[in-house]
Amino acid sequence: MTDAGSVRDDAPRTWRRYVYAVSHRDIGIMFLCFAALAGIVGFAMVLSMRGEMMEPGLQIFRDSRRFCVLDTGSGIVTLFFCILPAAVGFGYWLIPLVIGAPNLAFVRMGNLSFWLMPFAFAVFSLSFCVAGDAGGSGLCADWTLSPPLSTYGSPGPAADFVIAAMLMAAVSLLLAAVDFVATILNMRAPGMTLSKMPLLPWSLLIASFLIVLATPALSAALIMLLADRHFGATVFNPAGGGNPLLYRHLFWYFGNAAAWASVLPGIGMVGHVVYAFSGKPGFGRLGIVYAMIALAAVGLIGWGRHLSTAGMPFDLQAFFLIVGLAVAAPAAALIFALVAVLWGGSISFRAPMLWAIGFLPVFAVGVLSAAALNGGVGALLHGSTFETAGDGYLVVFGPAMAFFAGWYFWFPKFAGYRWSDALAKLHCVLTFVGGNLMLFPLFLLGMAGMPAGAADYPAVFAGWNHLAGVGAYIAAAGGGVFLIGLFEALIVRRRAGANPWGTGADGLEWTLPSPPPYRTFDQLPVIR
Amino acid sequence: MILGENIATSSMPRDWQFGPPDAAGPAMAQICDLGRLLFDLGGAVLLLLVVALAWVAIRFNVRVHPVPDRLQSNTLMLMSWTGACIVVLVVLAIPSLLVLSNATAAPRPDLTVTAIGRTGYWTYAYPEAGDFRFDSRRLHAKTAGDNKPPNMMAVDYPMVVPVNRTVEILATGADVVHFWSVPALGVGIDAIPGRINRTWFRASKPGIYYGLCAGACGADGAIVPVAVKVVGDAEYRAWLSWAIREYAEGGVADRFAAAP
Secondary structure, rough: OOOOOOOOOOOOOOOHHHOOOHHHHHHHHHHEEEHHHHHHHHHHHHHHHHHHOOOOOOOOOOOOHHHHHHHHHHHHHHHHHHHHHHHHHHHHOOOOOOOOEEEEEEEEHHHHHHHHHHHHHHHHHHOOOOOOEOOEEEEOOOOHHHOOOOOOOOOOOOHHHHHHHHHHHOOOOOOHHHHHHHHHHHOOOOOOOOOHHHHHHHHHHHHHHHHHHHHHHHHHHHEEEEEEEEEEEEEEEEEEEEEHHHHHHHHHHHHHHHHHHHHHHHHHHHHHHHHHHHOOOOOHHHHHHHHHHHHHHHHHOOHHHHHOOOOOOOOHHEEEEHHHHOOHHHHHHHHHHHHHHHOOOOEEEEEHHHHHHHHHHHHHHHHHHHHHHOHHHHHHHHOHHHHHHHOOOOHHHHHHHHHHHHHHHHHHHOOOOOOOOOHHHHHHHHHHHHHHHHHHHHHHHHHOOOEEOOOOHHHHHHHHHHHHHHHHHHHHHHHHHHHHHHHHHHHHHHOHHHHOOOOOOOHHHHHHHOOOOOOOOOOOOOOO | OOOOOOOOOEEEOOOOOOOOOOOOOOHHHHHHHHHHHHHHHHHHHHHHHHHHHHHHHHHOOOOOOOOOOOOOOOHHHHHHHHHHHOOOOOHHHHHHHHHHHHHOOOOOOOEEEEEEEOOOEEEEOOOOOOEEEEEEEOOOOOHHHHHHHOOOOEEEEEEEEOOEEEEEEEEEEEOOEEEEHHHHHHHEEEEOOOEEEEEEEEEEOOEEEEEEEOOOOOOOOOOOOEEEEOOOOOHHHHHHHHHHHHHHHOOOOHOOOOOO
């Protein structure tokens, strides 16, 4: 038996190590690579759309239907194949290390959870090659697959491929969430009570509960879509007594919870980074945990903000309005708690810290826009690019900032090498500037009345759209810097050592060599 | 007569517009007030955060402040900050609920118009005023001729309503879910198949007001404009008698007799 410090490595060799992966780190790195690839695909889709919209009329796309197919696909790729799998990947890699466990509670479930993803993505990709509706191939609906556009509005098999892909992704996420809950609740090192547990496992525990509670609603809704499409059911078809609104309730119950589930792990990571580089590790941690729990609880019941124009009665809308506004309280508490860590600290502006600090205003804009979209002004902003921008800040931009903070923080642990600090900072600046330039004009366009998802648009919206396109190209340049940095780090091979960040990084993972040996914590660490 | 040559006001967005369209009715005025409150409070919070972060970066970086403070409890500060947030949220909730109750209120309508969303166009029916219906399609540049309509927002036959009257909209979808909205009038409601959604507005200024429905509005992916022409009472009566003659017998209405 090896102990924690040993370099003996009995990992299985060649492809078996990954196909039969039973180590949390292998599953984790596969998830992260998958999410990165899906992120590149998703961002390329967004980039082509933003490029198209830099001028009114059609320049890049031959017709608006192709744009619509990409618009439908990009939302699904971003949420199901990039943001959520990235959170899962960090979870697999890091949970056992930060709680002092040798591995996951259910390793084979983790393996299944990963290997569902490439198949889901392949099935999803096939949807672009088969007929969607009379207009051509690929699914042109909206990314929520709202019926009847996704049932009798898209009779071709493309919708079935997308539904199947989303179902597989949902199962994968559910398996990962169950694995995380079991691991975090049962496999913490002796002495690590829940109140001593670091923020990342806390945030993943809470996010996992959201996924476990919300994903079944998505699966049920998707299966009912399939039943409507193929077996003559009319769950969502008014011609047979069904109601299309039911689908939107089911989907957004999941969608809203999934939005918070994609933000929470990011908050946990930002917490680690802020602690490590402020000289105040652990400051106010329980407050942050309570705020995350409150955020998740309110987020789980606040899906109605996506249905503010669906014609719900006043009482129901008032409930969702109050719940939707109430989300801002724990979110503000979180932001305040993180600023309070910085306040009076001794801050070293290493690259992960820059990302973590950049995350705070992005997250704040996301929360504020989510609060603004509630009830009152919903009639004005519903379906407009304001919604696109709000979701972009909350579910994509914010988590991306946080995940990169985490990536640059733990990359030395994952790979054993240090990333170039300058390149990581350049990446941060380009992403922050580009992301804001790309998304903020969409708020203004939405207020002016620009609808989301249109390839061609009235010329009066050209100015802000052009600026948004410039932002997208700047953010894309940031992505390029990321890839350059990755190759640079892997080629130059600056040894990281067990802890490259100094005393601030006081988690259990930094007591292990970098990269950690295949088997870790055979002797369980004891937390006092 | 139909297109309205003398458009007094128009809700056309402007390039680089910063903020919502000018209100053309009391509902939108109320929404604009709420929006401004949201914008100001949100902006203040964001500014506070950015200033705090800048201050932290200047005052507490490792060179200026090498030894971190050893304060361990900030529960009181956390509670007071959260309390302040809750006060702000209550301040926001009250006008939001007022806007909501206004939008869902049901005042006695002077006129009811049914808006039926279809892929690519809208059908408007006036069940009480002559029971006629007509469809309202986007005016393409080539069919518009020399009329120079607003690019992509003009329609051939807009919905026509009288000024300063309560207009009830009953929205439904004929094929898929659509969205009937006119931002300048502060109305927006989903048009869902198999369901009749109700909303209302009262326009206080004559003019043509535009809205756009896109995204989920049909597989053709193109923008479907909504146009409401608000006219004086006399002009409305003239239009009505014209429309009853034009649409009730033969006209456009027959084409929809067999439509789903």
